[in-house]
Structure formats: C-alpha cells, structure tokens
Amino acid sequence: MTRSSGTDGRTPTPPPEALEREAALEVEERTLEVGDPEGAPANPTATLATEVAGPPRGVVDESGTSAEILRLAWPVMLSMTLASVIGIADIAMVGRLGPVAQAAVGYAQQLFFVAQSALFALSFAGVALMARAIGAGDPRLARHNLAASVVLSVAASLVLMVALGARPDLLLRALSAEEAVIALCVPYIRLIMLSTVMMSVALMLESALRADKDTVTPMLVTGVLTAVKIAMNGVLIFGWLGAPEMGVTGAGLATLIAQSVAMVVFVVLTLRRRADAPTALRARDFRNLGQRFGPLIRIAWPGVAERLIMNAAMIAYFAFIGTYGTVAAAAYTIGIRILSFSWIPGTGYSQAVATIVGQSLGAGRVDAAERSGRRAAGLALATAVVMGALSAIFREPLARLFTVDPETVAALSPFMLCLALAQPAMQLHFTLAGAFRGAGDTMTPLGAAILGNWVFRVPLAVLCAVVLELPLVFLWVVLILDHLSRAIWLLVAFRRGKWKRRAIG
Numbered sequence: 001m002t003r004s005s006g007t008d009g010r011t012p013t014p015p016p017e018a019l020e021r022e023a024a025l026e027v028e029e030r031t032l033e034v035g036d037p038e039g040a041p042a043n044p045t046a047t048l049a050t051e052v053a054g055p056p057r058g059v060v061d062e063s064g065t066s067a068e069i070l071r072l073a074w075p076v077m078l079s080m081t082l083a084s085v086i087g088i089a090d091i092a093m094v095g096r097l098g099p100v101a102q103a104a105v106g107y108a109q110q111l112f113f114v115a116q117s118a119l120f121a122l123s124f125a126g127v128a129l130m131a132r133a134i135g136a137g138d139p140r141l142a143r144h145n146l147a148a149s150v151v152l153s154v155a156a157s158l159v160l161m162v163a164l165g166a167r168p169d170l171l172l173r174a175l176s177a178e179e180a181v182i183a184l185c186v187p188y189i190r191l192i193m194l195s196t197v198m199m200s201v202a203l204m205l206e207s208a209l210r211a212d213k214d215t216v217t218p219m220l221v222t223g224v225l226t227a228v229k230i231a232m233n234g235v236l237i238f239g240w241l242g243a244p245e246m247g248v249t250g251a252g253l254a255t256l257i258a259q260s261v262a263m264v265v266f267v268v269l270t271l272r273r274r275a276d277a278p279t280a281l282r283a284r285d286f287r288n289l290g291q292r293f294g295p296l297i298r299i300a301w302p303g304v305a306e307r308l309i310m311n312a313a314m315i316a317y318f319a320f321i322g323t324y325g326t327v328a329a330a331a332y333t334i335g336i337r338i339l340s341f342s343w344i345p346g347t348g349y350s351q352a353v354a355t356i357v358g359q360s361l362g363a364g365r366v367d368a369a370e371r372s373g374r375r376a377a378g379l380a381l382a383t384a385v386v387m388g389a390l391s392a393i394f395r396e397p398l399a400r401l402f403t404v405d406p407e408t409v410a411a412l413s414p415f416m417l418c419l420a421l422a423q424p425a426m427q428l429h430f431t432l433a434g435a436f437r438g439a440g441d442t443m444t445p446l447g448a449a450i451l452g453n454w455v456f457r458v459p460l461a462v463l464c465a466v467v468l469e470l471p472l473v474f475l476w477v478v479l480i481l482d483h484l485s486r487a488i489w490l491l492v493a494f495r496r497g498k499w500k501r502r503a504i505g
Contacts, residue, residue, distance in 0.1 A: 065371075065375065066375045066379060068352075068372075069349065069353060069372060069375060069376050070352075070379070072210075072213060072215050072355060073215075073345075073349050073351070073376075073379075074348065075215035075216045075218070075219040076210070076218075076219070076347065076352060077345055077347070077348035078219050078222075079215075079218055079219045079222040080347050081341065081344055082222045082223055082225070082226040083222060083225075083226075084337070084341055085226055085230070086230070086255075086258070087337050088337045088338070089233055090105055090255075091105060091106075091333060091337045091402060092401070092402050093234070093237055093238070093251070094247075094251055095334075095402055095403055097237075097247055097248070099326055099327065099330045099403075099405055100180050100181055100326065101247065101248050102330045102333060102334070102403070103177070103178075103181045103329045103330050103333065104181045104184035104185040104248050105185075105248060105251065105333065106318075106329055106333030107172055107181060107185050107318075107329070108185050108189045108192065108252075109333070110175070110311075110318050111164050111168065111171060111189060111193075111315075112164075112193065112196075113311050114164065114307075114308065114311040114312075114315075115157065115161070115193060116196065116199070117307030117308070117311050118156055118304050118307055118308065119156065119199065119203055120203070120303075121300055121303030121304040121306065121307045121442075122149060122152055122156060122296075122300050122304065123149070123153070123203050123204055123206075124207075124300075124303050124354065124437045125149070125296055125299040125303060125442070126145060126146065126153075126204060126207050126208070126296065126300075127207050127210060127351075127354055127358060127437070127438070128358050128437055128438055128439070128440045129142075129145040129299065129358075130142045130145045130146055130149075130207070130208055130211035130212070130278065130279075130358075131211040131354070131355050131359045131362065131438065132361060132362035133145060133278070133362065134211060134278050134358075134359055134362065135358065135360060135361065135362025135363040136362040136363065139276060139277060139278035142208075142212075142278035142279070143278060143280060143281060143285045144285060144292050145292055145296065146204065146208045146285070147281060147285040147286045147292070148289045148292035148293055148296050149204045149208075149296060150200075150201060150204045150205070150281070151289065151293075152293065152296060152297070152300070153200040153203065153204050154197065154201060156200065157196045157197045157199070157200035158197060160193070160196060161193045161194060161196055161197060164189065164193050165189060165190045165193040168185065168186050168189040168190065169182050169186055172185055172186070174319070175315060175319045175322060176323055177322065178326060181326070184247070184248045185248070187248075188248050188251060189252075191249070191252030191253055191255065192252050192255050192256070195252075195255050195256040195258075195259040195260075196259075198256075198259040198260045198262070201263045201266070201267065202221075202259065202262045202263040202265075202266045205267065205269070205270050205279075205281070206221070208270075208279040208281075209279055210351060211278075211355055212278055212279050213359070214279070215351075215352070217269065221265050221266060221269075222262075224261065224262065224265060225258050225259070225261065225262040228257065228258040228261050229254055229255065229257075229258035232254035233250070233254045235254075236249075236251070236253050236254050237250040237254070238250075299442055300442070302446040303442040305446055306446040306449040309446070309450060309453060310453055312453075313453030313454060313457050313458050316458050316461070317457055317461050317475075317478075318332065320461045320464075320465040320475065321475060324465075324472050324475075327405070327408050327411055328411055328472055330403070330408050331408050331412040331415055332415065334399065334402045334403055334412055335399075335412050335415045335416050335419065338391075338398050338399070338402065338416065341387075342384075342388065342390070342391050342419075342423055343426060343427070345379075345383040345387065345427060346380050346383075346384070346426060346427035346428070346429075346430030346431050347430055349376045349377075349379055349380045349383075349427075349434065350430045350431050350434025350435075350437075351434060352376065352434075353373055353376040353434045353435045354434040354435065356368070356369070356372040357369040357372055357434075357438030357439050358439070358440075360372065361438075361439055361440075366500050369435075369438075369439065369500070370497075370500060372435070373432065373494060377428060377431050377432055377435075377491075377494075381424055381427065381428055383427060384424040384426070384427035384428070385423075385424065387423055387427075388420040388421065388422075388423030388424065391416060391419065391420040391423070392416070392417055392420035395412070395413050395416035395417060395420070396409065398416070399412040399413060399416070414473045415473075415476045417476075418473075418476040418477055418479055418480055419479060421480055422484070424487075425480070425483040425484040425486070425487035425488075426483045426487070428487040428490070429448060429452075429483060429487040429489075432487075432491060432494050433445040433448070435494065435499075436490070436499055439499045439500075441499045444489075444490065444499065445490065448485075448489040449486070451485050451489055452482040452483065452485045452486035452489075453482060455485070456478070456481045456482045456485050457478055460478045460481065461475055464478065
C-alpha cells in the first residue's frame with residue numbers, strides 16, 4: 001500500500017490510529033492472498049503470524065532442527081533429573097522409616113501433584129504467549145504476559161493450598177488410606193501445599209527464561225534447589241547436626257525451605273536483568289494487565305482442566321491400588337519415582353519444542369514450527385527405546401535401592417516392566433503435547449487426557465479391581481493402554497495440521 005506525499009515533497013507522518021488501520025488492511029490483503037479457509041478475524045497474534053515473511057531467500061533456516069531441539073532440551077532434561085532426585089530423596093530417605101511412612105509420602109504427593117499440575121498448565125500458557133511475543137520482537141508484550149502469569153499463578157496456588165490443605169484427612173480417607181498413614185501424612189501435606197505458593201513464583205520466572213531460549217539458568221537454579229532439599233532432608237528427617245528428628249514432617253519442612261530458596265534466587269536473577277529485556281520484570285509491568293488475563297486464561301484453562309482431569313484419574317487409580325493394601329501403594333509410589341527418570345527426555349523435548357513452535361509462529365514461520373514438532377517426536381521415540389530397555393533390564397536392582405521390603409520389591413517388578421513397555425507411547429505424547437501447547441492449542445492435549453484417563457485408565461481399573469477382582473498386575477497393564485491411546489490421538493491431530501491453520505488464522 002502506497003502513501004501520497006505532501007505538497008512540500010516530504011511524506012507526512014500519519015497519526016497512530018491511521019497507522020493501525022493501514023497495518024490491519026495490509027494484513028487482510030495478505031490473508032486473502034493466502035486463502036486460508038479457516039481464517040479468523042484479524043487479531044494481534046494473527047497479525048504477528050502473517051506479517052513476518054520469514055528468512056531472506058537463500059538463507060538457511062536452522063530453527064527447529066534436531067541440533068536446536070537438543071541444545072534447548074538437554075538443560076531441561078538435567079533440570080528434570082535433579083527434580084526427580086528431590087522426589088526420590090523423599091521416597092528413599094523416608095523409606096528408611098518403614099512402609100507406613102513411605103505410603104504417607106506417596107498419598108501426599110498424589111494430592112501435591114494436583115496443585116503442581118495446575119501451576120504447570122499456567123506456565124505452559126505463559127510460555128506460549130511469551131515465546132510468541134519474543135518471536136515477533138515485542139519484549140514489552142512478553143513482560144506483560146509474564147506479569148499476568150505470575151499474578152494468576154500465585155492466586156491459583158493460594159486457592160489450591162486452602163482447598164487441599166484445610167482437611168487433608170477427609171481426602172486421604174476417600175483414597176482408602178489407613179489411619180496410621182493419615183496421621184503421618186496430614187502435617188506433610190500442609191507443609192508441601194504451603195511451598196506451592198513459593199513454587200508458583202519460581203515456576204513462572206523459570207518459564208520466562210525458557211520462553212527466551214535460556215534453559216541453562218533454570219538448570220543451575222534447580223541444582224541449588226536439589227542441594228538444599230537433600231541437605232535439609234538429612235537435617236530435619238534424621239536429626240543431622242544435632243537437629244530434632246522430625247521424620248515425615250521434616251521432609252515437608254525441607255521442601256518448604258528449598259522452594260523458598262529457589263523463589264528468592266529466581267527473583268534476584270529477574271531483577272538483575274535489563275529493564276527492557278523480555279524476561280525482566282518490574283513494578284510497572286504489573287500495571288494495566290486487564291487485557292492480558294483474557295488470552296492467558298483462554299490458553300491456560302484447557303491445560304488446567306487437562307491436568308486436573310489427569311490427576312483426578314490418577315487419584316482414582318491410586319485409590320483402586322490402595323484396595324490391594326499398603327504394599328501395593330508403596331510399590332506404585334516407588335515405581336513412579338524410579339521411572340520418572342525415563343520420562344525426562346520426553347519432558348525435555350516437550351519444553352524445547354514448545355519454545356521453538358511459539359517463537360516460530362510469532363515470526364510467521366509455520367514451516368519451522370512443524371519441522372520442530374516432527375524432529376522432536378523422532379528424537380523422543382529413539383530415546384524411549386533406550387530408556388525403556390534399561391528400565392526393564394534393571395528393574396529389580398533399582399527397586400532394591402529404594403526399599404528393603406521383599407513384598408514391595410515383588411509388587412514393583414511387574415509394574416516397572418509395564419511402564420518400560422509404555423515408554424515409546426509415553427515419550428511421544430509428552431513431546432507432541434508440547435508442540436501443541438507452544439502453538440497455543442491446549443484443547444487437543446485436553447482431548448488426549450480425557451481419552452487416555454477416563455475412557456481407558458479408570459474404567460479398566462474398575463473392571464480389573466472391582467468387577468473381575470484380578471491380580472494387581474492387571475492394573476499395571478492398564479497404564480500401557482492409557483499412554484498408547486494418548487499418543488495415537490496426538491499423532492493423528494498433529495499430522496492433520498489444523499493447529500497450523502488456527503495459528504495463522
């Protein structure tokens with residue numbers, strides 16, 4: 001579109017309103033040229049996606065390559081490894097107190113996962129919006145999205161802390177926990193739920209760094225968190241350095257202290273960044289956030305629903321496991337923690353591809369977004385074969401590292417074998433879900449979660465445990481069908497490509 005010159009030969013500067021109208025017309029013209037049958041009315045996100053033409057002709061587009069995915073993913077994987085060490089430290093150190101204490105931690109962490117998953121869903125939405133703004137070269141918008149994410153995350157953590165920490169004994173009885181387990185579990189739950197408030201701030205600031213393709217700094221902070229947690233576990237659980245022995249309650253207090261340290265470190269790092277950086281945060285960035293909550297909630301609510309649906313299913317599933325006794329509950333708790341290491345690559349690829357997809361779409365490079373999803377999925381499958389084989393081969397030696405109870409080891413071995421067989425499907429749906437979330441499509445992963453958990457996992461658990469009264473191993477087999485159905489759902493949806501047309505439209 002050309003502009004006419006003034007009478008003095010110079011081009012007059014139109015008012016801002018005219019520039020906005022002119023930009024909108026240009027975007028509409030380009031949208032008509034594309035001919036997208038599912039196009040939607042122009043909005044800021046769509047404008048960013050269609051306005052940027054991509055790399056100059058003759059320049060190799062290296063975004064979304066396997067090398068970039070691995071560069072972003074390996075620090076995330078190491079961070080997740082350290083986070084798993086924290087969970088295993090609780091299980092292993094508390095395990096020395098006996099199966100009742102171990103089961104208490106297992107029940108508490110099932111409830112903690114509900115709060116943690118809701119906060120993760122909010123962080124995924126924040127990453128999608130921040131990465132899109134960064135890719136479009138708008139650091140101010142990225143900071144506003146970050147500020148809105150922090151506000152919503154803290155509010156959500158407070159609600160969850162009250163909801164799950166007010167009467168945890170009622171929830172535990174609903175999960176078939178024994179009274180001895182409940183007595184140890186209640187103070188532990190309240191402490192770790194309080195820690196979610198600190199975690200909500202740290203998680204959002206960490207997500208901002210990853211949205212800007214900085215995955216090394218969060219890894220280093222996680223290293224600090226791990227060291228503090230393990231050290232405080234020894235001091236507060238067993239009374240090292242002359243401290244009182246607090247047992248399971250000490251493990252919860254150690255979590256609270258460690259999360260507080262991590263929050264302080266992330267806040268300091270954020271304040272030390274340049275004020276104009278996309279990941280900086282100052283008091284002024286919290287002003288006039290009203291219009292930012294709408295897009296954030298719109299992307300976040302399916303993710304929150306997905307996590308709540310998944311965790312509700314896991315709690316129901318855990319309740320059916322509880323009907324087989326405390327040993328079965330302890331076996332499930334230990335097995336999940338051990339095999340969490342084999343899930344780490346899928347989680348790393350998921351977060352890496354979410355960042356790349358978000359920034360690529362913000363820059364209008366849909367081809368790079370799709371390419372990153374395909375290559376991340378390939379990397380996840382290749383890694384899954386190796387990790388699944390190792391988990392299957394070394395399942396009994398690994399089990400004996402975390403429990404000395406022979407009954408728990410006997411129940412744990414077939415559980416770990418079933419999850420090892422589920423590794424390819426599990427890693428694939430983790431990774432593809434990250435690609436969808438990076439594109440701002442949180443509805444497709446929600447559909448996968450409903451299918452896997454409430455069409456397969458819970459109904460089949462009811463059939464095996466209640467109707468047919470089958471041995472415990474059949475509940476372990478149910479997990480394979482859950483993850484396989486989710487992987488197929490997401491793979492088909494990714495290949496159909498509607499997420500691309502929505503992102504452009």
